Amino acid sequence: METILVLAHTEADGSLGKAALETLGAAKTLSASLAGSTLVVGLIGTEVQAAANQIAAAGAARLLGVAGAEFAQPRYSSDVLAVEALGKAAAATIILAPATSRMNRVLAGATQRLGGRIDTHATGIAAADGKPAVTRWYYRQRMEAVLSRTQRPWVVALESGCSAAFAGAAGQAAVELVPVALPAAHQRTTVTGIQAPSADEQTIRPDAKLLFVAGAGWTKKQADGQAHAAEAEQIILGFLGQTKSSLGSTKSLVDLSGEGQQVLKFMSHLNQIGQTGATPRHAKGLATCCHGEEPHTVGWRFINERRAINLNAACSWAQGKADVLYVADAFAVMRKVNELLAAK
Numbered sequence: 170m171e172t173i174l175v176l177a178h179t180e181a182d183g184s185l186g187k188a189a190l191e192t193l194g195a196a197k198t199l200s201a202s203l204a205g206s207t208l209v210v211g212l213i214g215t216e217v218q219a220a221a222n223q224i225a226a227a228g229a230a231r232l233l234g235v236a237g238a239e240f241a242q243p244r245y246s247s248d249v250l251a252v253e254a255l256g257k258a259a260a261a262t263i264i265l266a267p268a269t270s271r272m273n274r275v276l277a278g279a280t281q282r283l284g285g286r287i288d289t290h291a292t293g294i295a296a297a298d299g300k301p302a303v304t305r306w307y308y309r310q311r312m313e314a315v316l317s318r319t320q321r322p323w324v325v326a327l328e329s330g331c332s333a334a335f336a337g338a339a340g341q342a343a344v345e346l347v348p349v350a351l352p353a354a355h356q357r358t359t360v361t362g363i364q365a366p367s368a369d370e371q372t373i374r375p376d377a378k379l380l381f382v383a384g385a386g387w388t389k390k391q392a393d394g395q396a397h398a399a400e401a402e403q404i405i406l407g408f409l410g411q412t413k414s415s416l417g418s419t420k421s422l423v424d425l426s427g428e429g430q431q432v433l434k435f436m437s438h439l440n441q442i443g444q445t446g447a448t449p450r451h452a453k454g455l456a457t458c459c460h461g462e463e464p465h466t467v468g469w470r471f472i473n474e475r476r477a478i479n480l481n482a483a484c485s486w487a488q489g490k491a492d493v494l495y496v497a498d499a500f501a502v503m504r505k506v507n508e509l510l511a512a513k
């Protein structure tokens with residue numbers, strides 16, 4: 170009989186974030202398919218009542234909480250004790266947590282303290298033949314493995330965007346607070362502030378519906394014999410600003426700065442999509458000024474609908490890699506698209 174503990178930390182406003190609700194959704198499905206299993210939720214934060222109320226309808230047998238000002242901040246030394254205490258209080262055999270940076274930081278250490286085993290980067294957990302099994306990708310998301318373990322507790326960090334988030338009416342929940350003695354030595358680290366780019370500077374948006382890929386063509390000489398990197402920047406940023414799409418790049422484009430060529434200043438290696446870059450999951454993708462070579466398009470594996478704009482009708486996107494290829498000048502097309510968006 171499995172006891173499934175869902176671990177989650179509260180957000181700054183005291184609520185549970187999307188990743189936590191997705192993990193709860195996955196845990197509920199797992200619990201429903203494992204006969205005799207029990208679902209328990211463990212919350213960590215300054216105050217956990219509001220979060221507990223948010224998931225009152227989740228059907229958890231117990232709602233545990235580690236609460237206090239000292240648990241407001243993501244800090245290894247306090248979070249690891251909180252996770253350990255919740256795991257023990259729940260007598261959990263399976264612990265599911267969202268793969269947030271806060272949880273990823275402490276889960277392995279807490280697993281060691283609980284004498285368990287951990288799997289990270291899981292994209293799913295489900296019962297197969299009455300036994301829970303985790304799904305995870307290997308070799309740059311080319312091979313999918315299904316793993317199960319007999320060791321308990323079994324801790325699993327679930328990636329975001331892979332399960333449907335729990336959605337239920339809020340209610341009044343009863344929380345069992347779990348006391349955690351926190352020695353002064355566990356409180357030495359303090360988060361003094363957060364430095365993050367503003368929403369418009371942050372061009373990687375995993376939750377965006379559209380992935381907009383810019384290729385090296387944006388910086389190459391155009392029909393007039395000149396490169397137009399400054400205008401390219403303006404067009405691309407204009408489109409991103411209006412649509413809040415996520416920005417991807419080819420390796421050639423992000424490598425250009427090292428070769429002393431004209432570059433798009435907001436582009437970094439973090440934007441690179443492909444074999445040696447990222448493999449994002451967006452509903453749609455639009456590639457512009459990008460040839461569509463295999464090492465790049467391999468990173469489009471999870472993009473459902475693919476379109477490309479290229480001057481060259483024989484580019485690689487035309488070889489069955491795109492649903493629609495517009496043989497056109499991306500400068501002209503995107504200028505017009507921006508104009509239409511602005512007029513909306």
Ligand SMILES: Cc1cc2nc3c(=O)[nH]c(=O)nc-3n(C[C@H](O)[C@H](O)[C@H](O)COP(=O)(O)OP(=O)(O)OC[C@H]3O[C@@H](n4cnc5c(N)ncnc54)[C@H](O)[C@@H]3O)c2cc1C
Nearest residue numbers: 384385386419420421443444445446458460464465480499
């Ligand atoms: C081991 C290895 C790993 C690699 N990993 C990756 C990876 O992870 N990601 C990746 O992206 N690449 C990767 N590559 C590189 C990859 O093979 C290609 O070289 C790269 O993707 C090409 O980038 P590009 O299409 O932007 O540039 P180019 O090949 O230079 O293509 C530019 C395109 O822009 C078009 N163009 C120019 N002007 C316009 C215009 N005005 N309108 C419309 N179209 C225009 C041109 O027709 C051309 O097709 C890897 C290569 C190797 C060997």
